Amino acid sequence: MSLIKIDVEQALRPFWDRLTTKVCVLEQALLGRTYSYLQGVLPKGTWLVVVDAITHKIAGEEVIASLEAARQPHALYVIEPADGEETPVADDKKVALLQEHIQSAGSQIVACVAVGAGTVNDIAKMATFRAGVPYAVVATAPSMNGYTSGIAALLSDGVKTTQGCHAPVACLVDLDVMAQSPARMIASGFGDLLSKPVSNADWRLGYLLNDAGYSSDAMVLVEAGSVLLEGVASKLPLRHVEAVGRLSASLCLSGLSMSLAGSSSPASGGEHLISHYIDMTHFSFGEGHDFHGCQVGVGTITTAAMYEKLAAMDPTTIDVEARVAALQPWPTYEAMLRERFGTLYSAVESHAKQAYPSPEQLRTRLTKLKEGWDAILADVRETLRSAKAIREELLSAACPVTFREIGVTDERARRAVVYCKDIRARYTILHLAGELGMLDVWADEILRDLHGVEG
Numbered sequence: 087m088s089l090i091k092i093d094v095e096q097a098l099r100p101f102w103d104r105l106t107t108k109v110c111v112l113e114q115a116l117l118g119r120t121y122s123y124l125q126g127v128l129p130k131g132t133w134l135v136v137v138d139a140i141t142h143k144i145a146g147e148e149v150i151a152s153l154e155a156a157r158q159p160h161a162l163y164v165i166e167p168a169d170g171e172e173t174p175v176a177d178d179k180k181v182a183l184l185q186e187h188i189q190s191a192g193s194q195i196v197a198c199v200a201v202g203a204g205t206v207n208d209i210a211k212m213a214t215f216r217a218g219v220p221y222a223v224v225a226t227a228p229s230m231n232g233y234t235s236g237i238a239a240l241l242s243d244g245v246k247t248t249q250g251c252h253a254p255v256a257c258l259v260d261l262d263v264m265a266q267s268p269a270r271m272i273a274s275g276f277g278d279l280l281s282k283p284v285s286n287a288d289w290r291l292g293y294l295l296n297d298a299g300y301s302s303d304a305m306v307l308v309e310a311g312s313v314l315l316e317g318v319a320s321k322l323p324l325r326h327v328e329a330v331g332r333l334s335a336s337l338c339l340s341g342l343s344m345s346l347a348g349s350s351s352p353a354s355g356g357e358h359l360i361s362h363y364i365d366m367t368h369f370s371f372g373e374g375h376d377f378h379g380c381q382v383g384v385g386t387i388t389t390a391a392m393y394e395k396l397a398a399m400d401p402t403t404i405d406v407e408a409r410v411a412a413l414q415p416w417p418t419y420e421a422m423l424r425e426r427f428g429t430l431y432s433a434v435e436s437h438a439k440q441a442y443p444s445p446e447q448l449r450t451r452l453t454k455l456k457e458g459w460d461a462i463l464a465d466v467r468e469t470l471r472s473a474k475a476i477r478e479e480l481l482s483a484a485c486p487v488t489f490r491e492i493g494v495t496d497e498r499a500r501r502a503v504v505y506c507k508d509i510r511a512r513y514t515i516l517h518l519a520g521e522l523g524m525l526d527v528w529a530d531e532i533l534r535d536l537h538g539v540e541g
Contacts, residue, residue, distance in 0.1 A: 089114040090261055090328050092335040097310035101303065101346055107234050109222075109256035110342070112335050114327065116260040117148040117224070121156040124199065124222050127255045131196030132159040134188065136210045138174050139164060141202035141226050145263055149201050149224055161195065163187060165209060175369070176208040177241040184213035195219065200254070203227040203271070204239065204378065207254075212238040215251035222256035227267040228275035228334040230378055233257050234341030237350050239378075245433040245509065246365040248354070253345045257338055265330040270377055272322050272330060273485040275337055277383025279315060280476060280485075281357045282308060282340075284389045284515070286469040288355030292513040294462050295451050304347035311336035311343070319482040356392070356507070356514035360385030363506035364494060370430055374493025381492050383476075383485050384537075388503060391473040391532045392515045393466065395524065401459040406452045409523060410445050426505050440511040448521060455518075473536060488537045496539040503529040 091113035098110065108127050116123075124133075133153065137146040142164060153160045163184065167174045174180060188195050198221040200210035207223050214221040215238075225233050232239060236253040239246060286308065292298035314336040321329035343352040350358075361381035368375035375381065414422075416439065423438055424431045443451065455462060477487050486492050489499035504525055507516040519525040533539035 092331040094335050106253040110338055112259040114261045118152055120149045120152040121158055128197040132194050134161050134163050134195045134198045136163045136198050136200045145226050146201045174205055176205045180209050181212045185216045188217040204230045208238040212251045220255045223254045225259045227271040228264045229271040230278050231337040231340035234338050235344040243433040246362045248350055259334050261327055261331040264334050265325045265327045274377035274379030275333055276483045277485045278379030279336055281382050281386045283469050283471040284357050284386050285353055285355035287466040288514040289351045290466050296513050301347040304343040304352045307339045307343035308352050311339035319479050323484040356389040356516040357382050357385035359506040359510055360502050363502045376492035380486050383480050384492055387473050387477050389515055390476050393470055395528045401456050404456050410449050434509050437511050438508040
């Protein structure tokens with residue numbers, strides 16, 4: 087029986103000249119052929135293989151064996167957890183340590199091969215970007231869509247940030263390794279991708295109300311990834327190799343769509359803000375959390391329901407001038423944010439201030455919404471799915487669907503939904519709900535009806 091291989095080349099072919107990633111291979115029994123895929127895209131010289139203790143055993147040893155068989159010069163770098171960490175966290179300090187290690191070698195290290203999932207990949211891509219050397223990634227779990235993006239998710243001053251960098255020149259995905267990943271990591275990858283209906287709606291909303299950037303080319307890759315996901319949900323808990331392969335390919339296409347767009351907009355909206363808030367309160371205050379994509383899935387159900395609340399509104403009831411009059415002066419709002427975020431406020435301030443509208447900006451935006459209501463709602467509905475449909479598909483893939491299932495208390499769930507819009511400036515349904523004066527009301531209703539949160 088032939089080995090399974092998932093082909094993404096056809097979707098990528100029109101964009102190769104605009105993408106840093108020149109090799110994206112997904113097939114079974116791939117690790118032993120690592121060198122053959124990388125020899126044409128990484129420069130000659132010593133390659134630094136970057137792992138953590140877990141990924142070294144899962145795939146790193148076989149990657150190194152492939153390099154040794156080809157007599158490719160290489161060295162090993164193991165990312166260690168900091169004091170108090172059970173496993174390494176992707177943060178500025180670990181990026182700086184790897185960057186220093188690369189640069190201290192002078193011209194000896196010419197490239198890196200990251201072997202791992204989100205943490206290893208994000209540390210390696212940012213460190214190599216700052217050190218000025220290319221890198222490739224060998225994926226070890228279908229847990230998130232950042233493998234092929236030009237963005238790193240890093241903890242900085244206690245806040246989960248997304249920072250621009252370079253994408254890998256190659257992404258290698260061994261489907262056997264991916265299919266044997268922990269079930270929760272597979273669920274995380276599916277949850278991350280199922281955010282598309284809302285994140286794309288948010289992207290369109292920002293474009294229609296704020297003239298924010300939009301890329302139809304990036305959407306071509308997003309749609310190609312959606313096609314790959316059709317019918318895979320129920321097969322993922324069984325670790326069905328082809329289903330996991332299609333999930334992995336969709337994750338790669340999602341990351342490449344971000345590279346093409348030059349931002350995370352194609353794959354990140356209000357649902358990701360909810361996840362980021364959960365992360366920042368976990369790392370700063372020790373509150374519970376889960377894998378990124380599991381949190382995103384719960385956030386997606388929540389923000390999809392927000393769009394349903396918006397669609398149920400009568401636009402003639404929107405009193406634009408009353409909403410403008412209710413807009414607090416920035417110093418007043420800032421004082422409230424200081425109380426909400428406490429020691430994290432300094433990391434949030436610039437994002438919150440950038441997103442906070444002036445009276446004229448608010449007037450213009452809400453007038454545009456009210457006058458173009460039917461067209462705007464029709465536009466965002468093209469990508470939206472109901473909260474119920476999203477919840478059912480997540481359940482089919484054995485993904486968590488409530489805040490309690492991801493370790494978030496009822497009180498913190500409300501904080502996440504109501505507060506998170508202020509940690510990023512990108513416009514989402516959460517920002518609009520706030521400007522309409524409905525965020526608290528809708529949040530309470532959705533948390534009660536979909537998550538069992540008592541008021």
